[in-house]
Amino acid sequence: MHCSHPEPMAQAPARLEGLVVASHGRHCVVESAGGERRICHPRGKKSQAVVGDRVLWQPAAPGQGRGHGDEGTIEKVLERRNLLYRQDEVRTKSFAANLDQVLILIAAEPVFSESQLARALIAAEAARITPLIALNKSDLVEPFARAWERLWPYRHMGGEQDTQHHYRVLPLSLSESGAVDRDMLMHLLAGKTTLVLGPSGAGKSTLVNLLVPGASAQTGEISQALNSGRHTTTTTTLYWIDPQRTTALIDSPGFQEFGLRHLAPTDLARYMPDIAAHAEGCRFYNCTHLHEPGCAVQAQVRDEQDAQAISPQRYRIYGELFAELSESPY
Numbered sequence: 001m002h003c004s005h006p007e008p009m010a011q012a013p014a015r016l017e018g019l020v021v022a023s024h025g026r027h028c029v030v031e032s033a034g035g036e037r038r039i040c041h042p043r044g045k046k047s048q049a050v051v052g053d054r055v056l057w058q059p060a061a062p063g064q065g066r067g068h069g070d071e072g073t074i075e076k077v078l079e080r081r082n083l084l085y086r087q088d089e090v091r092t093k094s095f096a097a098n099l100d101q102v103l104i105l106i107a108a109e110p111v112f113s114e115s116q117l118a119r120a121l122i123a124a125e126a127a128r129i130t131p132l133i134a135l136n137k138s139d140l141v142e143p144f145a146r147a148w149e150r151l152w153p154y155r156h157m158g159g160e161q162d163t164q165h166h167y168r169v170l171p172l173s174l175s176e177s178g179a180v181d182r183d184m185l186m187h188l189l190a191g192k193t194t195l196v197l198g199p200s201g202a203g204k205s206t207l208v209n210l211l212v213p214g215a216s217a218q219t220g221e222i223s224q225a226l227n228s229g230r231h232t233t234t235t236t237t238l239y240w241i242d243p244q245r246t247t248a249l250i251d252s253p254g255f256q257e258f259g260l261r262h263l264a265p266t267d268l269a270r271y272m273p274d275i276a277a278h279a280e281g282c283r284f285y286n287c288t289h290l291h292e293p294g295c296a297v298q299a300q301v302r303d304e305q306d307a308q309a310i311s312p313q314r315y316r317i318y319g320e321l322f323a324e325l326s327e328s329p330y
């Protein structure tokens, strides 16, 4: 039975701090300081917790759980360091909070959408979370070579003397689980909380299984993901790579659409490093880089493998996003 009367102060159990490690719609799994995990329900509608959130929670009083015996209530979501989310016309979808980095995982197959990749990168930049890009399935030689080529601008943008690039792009072959990949990944992830984000079938859960002993995250055949449009992973879950719980990997369901309605069109250029690199040189301080004379961005759009160039695809994506974000939401 649900009790709506406030409990007397003297009997109120202590509020404990915990970490949200999974979210299933309304309820969450909260990990206590000691490492035990239990299902918690939010108190009221306000506390919409997401994976990575630090929360204050209370164990359910004996007999008040909903049958599993180990339940609790989320009383408060503590202040977030950051929150990665997407927003389309109708709804906002939070991915995770308090992240150190986001690993955008795409693959040779299924062929990735450059527009979705660009959107995920923009969302990460806007949330001030460091993005990494990884291209998986290098064992599929020809599709991999084509995908790697398509990533040329991402591998080189912001290049200074050919050494420092804005984005790090890693080639991977996760199902072959080469020791090299594993060591390199461990090095990049150590001590951090990393959200693995990407389209369905890219290998996000395969990555989790490779690095997390005993994770047994479900993985799906490519054909299934492609043909049925089904996602193998349906909830976001945080896994610890090490027993000391210092390095975390967050598996997430594949995304198809990545709305950026929370951003202003005039802020887009700031979040696209290849465009930002030239925007200072425009004649008008409020240049939209779409049609103005003396635009230093438009002057750099060319189909050349030059780290200073802006690829025609990137410029097209910028224009499409600018138009999309300029539409009235009503």
Ligand SMILES: Nc1nc2c(ncn2[C@@H]2O[C@H](COP(=O)(O)OP(=O)(O)OP(=O)(O)O)[C@@H](O)[C@H]2O)c(=O)[nH]1
Pocket: 136, 137, 138, 139, 140, 172, 173, 174, 175, 176, 198, 199, 200, 201, 202, 203, 204, 205, 206, 207, 218, 219, 220, 221, 222, 225, 230, 231, 232, 233, 234, 252, 253, 254, 255
């Ligand atoms: N050829 C090849 N296949 C791979 C590789 N890595 C993963 N796969 C396969 O790709 C398929 C999809 O992998 P998952 O890990 O389930 O993909 P996911 O990104 O978690 O997909 P969702 O959960 O639907 O978002 C599985 O059949 C994997 O075995 C790889 O390096 N090479």
Ligand SMILES: [Mg+2]
Pocket: 204, 205, 206, 218, 219, 232, 233, 251, 252, 253, 254
């Ligand atoms: Mg998965």
Ligand SMILES: [Zn+2]
Pocket: 279, 282, 283, 287, 288, 289, 290, 292, 294, 295, 296, 297, 298
């Ligand atoms: Zn301009």
